[in-house]
Amino acid sequence: MKKIIPFFIRLCAFIFIGAPLNVVQAQNTISDTINILHYTVKLNITDFTTDTIRGGTTLKFTPVVNGVTTLPLDLLHMTIDSISDGTGILFYSYDDTLLLVSLAGVMNIGDTADLTVWYHGNPQLDPGPTIWGGFYFQTGYAYNLGVSFNSANHCFGRVFHPCFDNFVERAPYTFIIGTNGGKIAYCNGLLGADTTDVNGLRWRTWDLAEPIPTYLASISIANYTQVNWSHTGANGTYPIILTALPSDTTNMKASFIHLNDALDAFETRFGPYQWPRVGYCLVPFNSGAMEHATNISYPKALANGSLTYEDIMAHELSHHWFGDLATCNNEGEMWLNEGWASYSEYVFKEWVYGHTVYSDGVRYNHDEMVHLVHLREGGYLPLNTIPHNITYGDNVYLRGADVAHCLRGYMGDSLFWLGLKSHLAQSNFTDVTSIQFRDNLIAATGQTFLTNFFNDWVLNAGWPHFSIDSTVSIPNGPNFDVSVYVRQKLTGTTNYFTNVPLDFTFLKSDWSKTTQRIFISGQYANFTTTLPYNPVMTAIDMEEKISDAIVDEVKTISSLGLHNFPSARCSLTVVQIIDSALVRIEHNYAKPDPMQNNPNNYRLSTQRYWTIDGIFPTTFIAKGRFFYDGRTVTTNGPGNWLDNLLTLNNGDSIILMYRDNTSNEWQEYPRHYTKFIVGSPSNSKYGYVDADTLMKGQYCFANGVSQILIGSNELPDATSEIFTYPNPTGNNLTIQWAGENLEPTLVSIYDMEGKLILSEIASGNETKIKTSKWNNGYYFIEVKRGEKIVGKKQVVIIH
Incomplete structure (x- = not known):
């Protein structure tokens, strides 16, 4: 399932979820007593005036304990017409939520029975202000979405059929759906009979032999037509059915041109497609898509002829491995469904567009998570016990994807893909926990250190942070013995991470390099390696494989002018260069080391600092710009919540601190720099600092009385009179600027x-x-009138 929620209400979508609603009985424990073997759902769905469904559901079931005399079923707000078992009418009680059927006799292990519930009524929608799942009658369509955001039980199959509505009970389905007026039904599985009765009702029978949980059961009805494609995969050729109104098929085909690529990617990475067909059904729902097995409910607005939303197409398809095939055991483990489907978006992009696109997407997501997710969702949380009210929140989707990327970094590509294939083969058509996932990976790969990974990244909260305290290089004949001293800091946790496989890269002056993988544990660690050269730069995790509390960018710079490092929250302007420079800027979401000698009573940031390193030719001269941001207006962008502990009233006392290495004390940046305040100095908490000379070392902000900022170099930002909205934005951006309208303006x-x-x-x-x-991504706006810069602004585009 992929939610589509405008950024300005992103958090509000969960604020309104209070006490659990519609409490149901069929949580996982009922499946320890009775096993549902098959559902046959026969419904007449022709009443689009009163939005009423009529019909019955037959359940084949068997007890897994002796002495069963009742069958409890989840069914929401229907009128029961009768219940029978083929031999007679059965007694029952019903409170609009729990249907308790008294069986004709005692059932024991090995017995089976069929029971049919006949009912009618108006199927329900998600309760509460954030309506998502339920059964919709909408502008000539009838369709269900099998997940509720607001109910105590997120599974929502019970809105149209009696069932065991939980994540662990699975059964095959047969649907027999009657329609009229040119409308036809699409459901899970393959189409069987398609007949019209004497009353003009068209009855279509769909069969899905593969067992699914009830939240994946699907009915979609409209004046549909279908586009027939096919795909040849590891297990042979299977059909692809794209279903839409006739007027929507052309756009749908254009938006799905990479569907076969997605199937190739996922079969190669995750293993064979295990289902009888691929199906997408367009519906008039604009707040997300739903991964109903073989019959995905997909917003028609997203199939608009462009590729803008193809990541959602890929997300829902990937659920046929993560979620539909191997289902989370309970809602607290939802990252096993949604986190991996979100990560699969990057896998798809990597397959189609290359590794750079993958890396850029992963980096942007990681930055958002380490920066903001704890503010959005009430703190740092373990992934396997997510609270009910944020089951479908950013920890699950986005941080889950970040942790999946990190797992790839731990395991290495070949064993990562091998482990996933083995896990899905072991867990197909069943429910899983994080611990079972871990054990399956270890059994497939022999990587026992994955126990540490799951302990640190899944079962606990927060982030580690790894940095090099120092390196010592000693000549040893023609070689050099290089000792590296590593420090681990913590953000949002008190437990140091163990057995973290970090790649250390040692670079020569000609940029050639050697990379070694070292397992790091605890607060301090060190190792020594012998190299055939004396490295001029040593770096951790240059390929960004580990999702620690750092976001870094590496650029090769060979030209004059502005070079932005948006993820690192800074930029540099090159004023002189002949040879190319390698520049790496790390934005560290961790406390800088404290000052040991602080006669000026500087108060260092406790939220972040920068590390700048690289290979700089002697001809390289650049200025550096560092943005400070103490705003706390939103948690939906790259800004805000970065320096708020230093800007309680305004940024008046912000100064720039520097040290060239960890053995030296922090000092105010020793060369000339200028601070620009964006907005009114009396209440502005946002601005930037321009350092005249960019030097290797560490930088951070602090509160203090500056010895360098004197009047003329602490100025209001003369180029701040520009306004953009919305920011972030997706489809439309408005830019406004101040000043007299005397001549044309260049944007x-x-x-x-x-x-x-x-x-x-x-x-x-x-x-x-x-x-x-x-x-x-990030974009930078410059507005000029003549030769004068009217304003500059950074905006974020997120679809």
Whole structure:
């Protein structure tokens, strides 16, 4: 399931979820007593005036304990017409939520029985202000979405049929759905009979032999037609059915041109597709998609002929491995479904567009998680016990994807893919826990250190942070013995991570390199390695394989001018260069080391610091810009909540601190720098500092009385009179600026690489730009009138 929620209500979607609603009985424990063997759902869905369904569901079941005399079923707000077992009418009690059927006799292990419940009524929608799942009658469509955000039990099959509505009970399905007026039904599985009775009702029978939980059961009805494709995979050729109104099929086909690529990617990475068909059914629902097995409910607005939302197409498809095939055992383990489906979006992008696109997406997501997820969702949380009210929140989807990427880094590509294939083969058509997932991976790969991974990243909260305290290189004949001293810090946890496989890269002056993997545990660690050269730079995790509390960017710079490092929250302007420079900037979400000697009573940031390293030729001279941001207005962007502990009232006392290495004391940046305040100095908490000379070392902000900022170099930002909204945005961006409208204005927008994306002449004091086809990421706006810069702004595009 993929939610689509506008950023300005992203948090609010969960604020309103209070006490659990619609408490049901059929949690996992009932499946320890009775096993449902098959559901046959026969419904007449022709009443689009009163939105009523009529019919019955037959359940074949068997007890797994002796002495069973009742069958408890989940069914929400229906009118029961009768219940029979083929020999007679059965007694029951029903409170609009729990249907308790008295069986005709005592059932024991090995017995089987069929029971049919006949009912009618108006199927329900998700209760509460954040309506998501339920059964919809909408503009000529009838369809269900099998997940409730607001109910005590998130499974929502009970809105249209009696069932054991939980994540662990699985059964095959037969659907027999009657429609009229040109409407036809699509359900899970393969189409069998398709007949029209004497009353003009069209009855279509769909059979799914593979067992699924009830929340994956699907009915979609409209004046549909279908597009027939196919795919040849590891287990042979299977059909692809794209279902839409006739007027929507052309756009749908265009938006799904990479569907076969997604299938290739997922079969290669995760193993064979185990289902009888691939199916997507367009519905008029705009707040997300639902991974109903073989019959995905997909918003028609997203199949608009573009590829803008193809990551959602891939997300839902990947559930046929993570979620539909191997299902989380309980809602607290939802990351096993949604975290892995979210990670599969990056796997898809990597397959189609290459590793750089994968890395950029993973980096952006990781930055958002380590920066903001604990603020959005009430603290640092373990992944396997997520609270009910944020089952479908960012920890599950986005941090789950971040942890999946980190697991890949731990295991290495070949064993990672091997382990996933083995796990899914062991867990197909069943429910799993994180511990079972761990054990399956270890059994397949022999990587016993994965016990540490799951203990640290899944069963506990927070982030580690790894840095090099120092390196010592001693000549040893023609070689060098290089000792590396490593420190682990913690963000949001008190437990040091153990057996973390970190890649250490040792670079020569010609940029050639050697990389070694070392397992690091505890607060301090060190190791010595022998190299045939004396390294000029030593770095941890340059390929960003481990999701620790750092976001870094590496660039090769060979040109003058501005070079943005948006994920690192800074930029540099090169004023002199002949040879190329390798620049790595780390934005550390961890406390900088404290000062040991602090006569000026500086108060260092406790939230972050920068580390700048690289290979700088002697001809390289650059200025550095570091942004401070103490705003706490939103948790939905790259800004805010970075320096709020230093800007309780405003940023007046912000100063820039520096040290060249960890053995030296922090000091105010020793060369000339200028601070620019964005907005009114009396209440502004946002601005930036321009350091005249960028030097290798560590930088952070602090509160203190500056010895360098004196009047003329602590200024209001003369280029801040520009306004953008919404920010972040997805499809449309409005840019406004101040000043007299005396001459045309040049609006230029650059991407994070400094590439010019758009340049236009605007009149007046406003322009509107469509961004629906732009890639997700940071963009930089410059507004000029003549030679004067009217304003600059950073915006974020997220679809």
